[in-house]
Amino acid sequence: MILVTGATGGLGHQTIDFLLKTTPATKIAALVRNLSKATDLMKQGIDVRQADYVDYPALVQAFQGIEKVLLVSAVAFTDRMRQHRNVIDAAVQAGVKHLFYTSIQRSTDFVMPEVTESDLATEAYLKASGLVYTILKNGYYFEGLGYLIGNEVPDTEIRFPAGDGKIAFVKRTELAAATASLLTSEGHDNQEYTLSGSEAYSFADIAREFSSLAGRPIAYQNSELAPYIAQKVAAGFPEVVATFLAQWGAAAKAGMLAGTSDTLERLLGRKPTSLREYLQTTYF
Ligand SMILES: NC(=O)c1ccc[n+]([C@@H]2O[C@H](COP(=O)([O-])OP(=O)(O)OC[C@H]3O[C@@H](n4cnc5c(N)ncnc54)[C@H](OP(=O)(O)O)[C@@H]3O)[C@@H](O)[C@H]2O)c1
Numbered sequence: 001m002i003l004v005t006g007a008t009g010g011l012g013h014q015t016i017d018f019l020l021k022t023t024p025a026t027k028i029a030a031l032v033r034n035l036s037k038a039t040d041l042m043k044q045g046i047d048v049r050q051a052d053y054v055d056y057p058a059l060v061q062a063f064q065g066i067e068k069v070l071l072v073s074a075v076a077f078t079d080r081m082r083q084h085r086n087v088i089d090a091a092v093q094a095g096v097k098h099l100f101y102t103s104i105q106r107s108t109d110f111v112m113p114e115v116t117e118s119d120l121a122t123e124a125y126l127k128a129s130g131l132v133y134t135i136l137k138n139g140y141y142f143e144g145l146g147y148l149i150g151n152e153v154p155d156t157e158i159r160f161p162a163g164d165g166k167i168a169f170v171k172r173t174e175l176a177a178a179t180a181s182l183l184t185s186e187g188h189d190n191q192e193y194t195l196s197g198s199e200a201y202s203f204a205d206i207a208r209e210f211s212s213l214a215g216r217p218i219a220y221q222n223s224e225l226a227p228y229i230a231q232k233v234a235a236g237f238p239e240v241v242a243t244f245l246a247q248w249g250a251a252a253k254a255g256m257l258a259g260t261s262d263t264l265e266r267l268l269g270r271k272p273t274s275l276r277e278y279l280q281t282t283y284f
Pocket residue numbers: 005006007008009010011012032033034037051052053054072073074075076083102104138139140141144172
C-alpha cells in the first residue's frame with residue numbers, strides 16, 4: 001500500500017489523483033492532519049489516516065501496513081527538520097520499506113534559507129535511516145511565478161533580483177504525474193531525480209514572452225535585493241515573506257534552479273508545459 005502525506009495540499013492531492021488512474025483506491029492511503037479537508041478523498045475510497053508531522057505516535061499508527069510513503073516536505077518557516085525526522089523515524093518503526101522525499105532542485109551548491117538547509121539535513125537523515133529512499137529534487141513551480149513578479153501582466157517592466165539567472169520552471173500537476181509514476185514503478189531504490197522543466201528561462205525570457213503575448217514592450221530590469229524587498233513590502237507583503245521571495249531571486253541568480261533534466265519529460269511521455277503555454281493560460 002502507498003501512503004501520500006500532505007494529501008490535502010496541492011502536490012499530495014494531485015499525486016493521489018494520478019495514482020488513481022493506475023491503482024485501486026484500496027491500495028492508496030492519505031495522511032492528513034485535518035480530516036474535514038479530506039472528505040473528497042474518503043468518498044473516493046482512499047484510506048485516510050490522521051497525523052500531524054509533529055505527532056510521532058500518531059505517525060507510527062498511521063504508517064501501519066504501508067509499504068511506500070511519499071513524504072511531502074513540510075512548509076517553510078516551520079521546524080521542518082523535526083517534522084521530517086519524525087516521519088522518517090515513524091516509518092522505520094512501523095516497518096515501511098521505501099520512502100520518497102520531495103526535496104528542492106539544486107543545480108549549484110547555493111543554499112536557500114528555510115529550504116535547502118532542511119532538505120539537505122533530511123536527505124542525509126533519510127539515507128542513514130535504513131529505509132530504501134528516493135529523493136525527488138523538484139524544480140521551482142510555475143505556480144510560484146506570480147509570487148515573484150505579480151499575478152497580473154506587467155505594464156511595462158518586470159523587476160526581480162535574479163540577474164541573468166534562469167529557472168527550469170515546472171507545473172505542480174506535472175510533478176504530481178511524474179511522482180505517481182515513480183511511486184508505481186520499479187527501479188527507483190536509493191535514487192535521486194531532478195524533476196525540472198526541460199527548458200530553463202531567464203527573467204528576460206519571461207519579459208520577452210509577456211511582450212509577445214501582450215503585444216507591447218515589457219522589459220526585465222534586474223533589481224538589487226533591498227529595493228525588491230521594499231517594493232514587495234509596499235505592495236503589502238510581510239517583510240519576512242518579501243525577503244524569502246528575494247532569496248528565490250538570489251537562488252536563481254546563483255543557478256540553483258537552472259539545470260534541466262529529461263527525467264520529468266520521460267516520465268510524462270511528452271514535453272512538459274513551456275513558459276509560453278503557462279503564461280498564456282494563466283495571465284491572458
Ligand atoms: N518546488 C517549489 O516551487 C515549491 C513551492 C512551494 C512549496 N514547496 C514544497 O513542496 C511541498 C508541497 O508543495 P504543495 O504545493 O503541495 O504545498 P501545500 O499545498 O502547501 O501542501 C502542503 C501539505 O502539507 C501538509 N502539512 C503541512 N504541515 C504539516 C504537518 N505538520 N503535518 C501534516 N501535514 C502537514 C498540509 O496540510 P494542511 O492542508 O492541513 O495544511 C498540506 O496538505 C511544500 O510543503 C513545500 O515544502 C515547493
